Amino acid sequence: MQNKKVVVALGHSAFGKTFPEQQESIKNAAVAIADLVEAKYQVVITHSNAPQVGMIHTAMTEYSRLDKEQTVAPMSICSAMSQGYIGYDLQNAIRTELLQRGIYKTVSTIITQVRVDTFDPAFHNPTKVIGRIMSEEEAKEEEQKGNYVIPVADGFRRIIAAPKPIDIYEIDAIRALLDAGQVVIACGGGGIPVLEQGTKLKGASAVIEKDLVSAKMAELLNADTLLLLTGVDRVFLNFGSDNETPLETVTLEEAKNYMNEGHFAAGSMQPKVEAAIKFVSTNPEHTAIISHLDKARSAIKGKTGTHFVK
Numbered sequence: 001m002q003n004k005k006v007v008v009a010l011g012h013s014a015f016g017k018t019f020p021e022q023q024e025s026i027k028n029a030a031v032a033i034a035d036l037v038e039a040k041y042q043v044v045i046t047h048s049n050a051p052q053v054g055m056i057h058t059a060m061t062e063y064s065r066l067d068k069e070q071t072v073a074p075m076s077i078c079s080a081m082s083q084g085y086i087g088y089d090l091q092n093a094i095r096t097e098l099l100q101r102g103i104y105k106t107v108s109t110i111i112t113q114v115r116v117d118t119f120d121p122a123f124h125n126p127t128k129v130i131g132r133i134m135s136e137e138e139a140k141e142e143e144q145k146g147n148y149v150i151p152v153a154d155g156f157r158r159i160i161a162a163p164k165p166i167d168i169y170e171i172d173a174i175r176a177l178l179d180a181g182q183v184v185i186a187c188g189g190g191g192i193p194v195l196e197q198g199t200k201l202k203g204a205s206a207v208i209e210k211d212l213v214s215a216k217m218a219e220l221l222n223a224d225t226l227l228l229l230t231g232v233d234r235v236f237l238n239f240g241s242d243n244e245t246p247l248e249t250v251t252l253e254e255a256k257n258y259m260n261e262g263h264f265a266a267g268s269m270q271p272k273v274e275a276a277i278k279f280v281s282t283n284p285e286h287t288a289i290i291s292h293l294d295k296a297r298s299a300i301k302g303k304t305g306t307h308f309v310k
């Protein structure tokens with residue numbers, strides 16, 4: 001019998017804010033992934049990149065100020081860079097964790113491009129928060145450069161378009177590596193958003209929601225489970241209030257109703273619930289789970305997390 005397939009999405013809590021913090025935090029994520037490999041799952045991983053892609057864009061913009069021959073880096077190139085260095089850290093951490101358990105498996109990162117639609121309304125309504133927290137003065141400078149900002153709890157942050165993922169160009173490569181028994185990191189940071197122009201793929205100035213691309217990839221790979229790992233044990237109704245209620249098993253209809261009632265914060269829990277609904281809708285046998293990063297193994301066994309069923 002073939003091993004079960006799981007697409008795992010790693011959120012911010014897997015990474016930390018600095019390069020050393022990332023290398024340290026990622027060890028936790030590696031434990032979660034190794035647990036799944038040990039439990040005989042075929043594993044594909046996607047990950048966050050919103051803080052990192054903003055950092056890279058700022059760094060590249062500064063470089064272009066110093067070297068007049070260089071242009072400002074397109075956001076699509078910054079996405080590719082984020083896939084590269086996050087994948088590099090993840091590959092190494094997972095490889096080490098597996099070796100320490102006596103498991104030898106190649107862990108590969110695929111630079112992944114994802115088709116988006118030129119007419120996606122998201123291009124006229126940026127909502128995806130990226131980069132660091134800025135002061136009001138810095139935010140004004142960003143706006144002068146033509147970028148968009150919004151106020152957040154401790155200052156301001158950049159926002160960018162988040163078009164919907166339509167298709168994944170490297171899906172056959174991802175499938176081939178999985179079938180060869182490898183652990184695969186793909187569609188990192190939602191994948192690089194691209195527009196099809198004849199035979200060419202043109203990078204779009206956007207960042208795709210990684211939870212939504214995870215659902216798309218899980219659907220295309222016919223995965224059994226979509227596992228969205230984040231900073232809370234479960235999804236809650238009335239989150240953060242005195243009467244918050246954890247959800248254990250939710251049907252798609254219930255999930256849609258709760259979403260319409262506004263229980264899930266935009267840009268954080270809402271895209272996860274949306275991704276879970278999308279994935280389970282494609283096949284009644286499929287399950288989507290939202291769980292804490294540290295509880296991946298017990299979540300997939302049904303002991304914790306919020307489970308979405310048809």
Ligand SMILES: Nc1ncnc2c1ncn2[C@@H]1O[C@H](COP(=O)(O)OP(=O)(O)O)[C@@H](O)[C@H]1O
Pocket residue numbers: 010011012013048229230231232234235236237238239263264265267268269270
């Ligand atoms: N209804 C809810 N139930 C649980 N957590 C919620 C809810 N609404 C918002 N949140 C917040 O959303 C966070 C997950 O979003 P975020 O941190 O952006 O995701 P990621 O882990 O993918 O980076 C949780 O840690 C929690 O603080």
Ligand SMILES: NC(=O)OP(=O)(O)O
Pocket residue numbers: 011012047048049050051189190207208209210211
């Ligand atoms: N691309 C993406 O969804 O990144 P975050 O999870 O960091 O927001």
